[in-house]
Amino acid sequence: MNLINNARDAFTDEPKTNTDEDSPHIIVRTSAQKNGSRKSVKIDVIDSGTGISQELMPKIYDPFFTTKDPDKGTGLGLAISKSIVEAFHGVIDIKSTQGKGTTVTITLPVNGQEEEKSDGE
Numbered sequence: 001m002n003l004i005n006n007a008r009d010a011f012t013d014e015p016k017t018n019t020d021e022d023s024p025h026i027i028v029r030t031s032a033q034k035n036g037s038r039k040s041v042k043i044d045v046i047d048s049g050t051g052i053s054q055e056l057m058p059k060i061y062d063p064f065f066t067t068k069d070p071d072k073g074t075g076l077g078l079a080i081s082k083s084i085v086e087a088f089h090g091v092i093d094i095k096s097t098q099g100k101g102t103t104v105t106i107t108l109p110v111n112g113q114e115e116e117k118s119d120g121e
Contacts, residue, residue, distance in 0.1 A: 002077040003045040003104050004028070009068060010049025010102065024048055032110075039110040040090075046103045052096035060094060 004026060011024040027046040032039065052060065059065045061082050066075030085092045090108035 002081050003106075006077060006104075007045055007047035007049060007102070009072065010047050010051070012050060033107070041108050041110060043106045043108075044103055046101065048101040051098040051100050051102055052094070053098045057094070057096065 007026045025048050027044070029044040029046065031042045033042055034040075056067065061078050062075070063079040064075040066073045068075075082092050085106050085108065088108055090106060093105045093107075094102060095105075096102040
């Protein structure tokens, strides 16, 4: 939910243009991946918001770092999200272009893949 809330908060009040193609949007996409015997699930949260400047990117996971007004965020969301993903042996990656939007990708290993293989064979 934090990633979707961040995506929503990245929109300016004014749409870029009057066309549907350029209207603000958030896409949540999931996919299964396989790399040899390793299986994972990938979740992308893609927004067409304001993006994150390259100057701020090194700070985005820092606890209490935020660019939001004090009544809109504490700066803990991405730090906590990263901790949760890593606790499940996953990876979170953020790519952003200022003025165009941001893509947050979470990759999580499929639980029990080794156990299922040895039990079924």
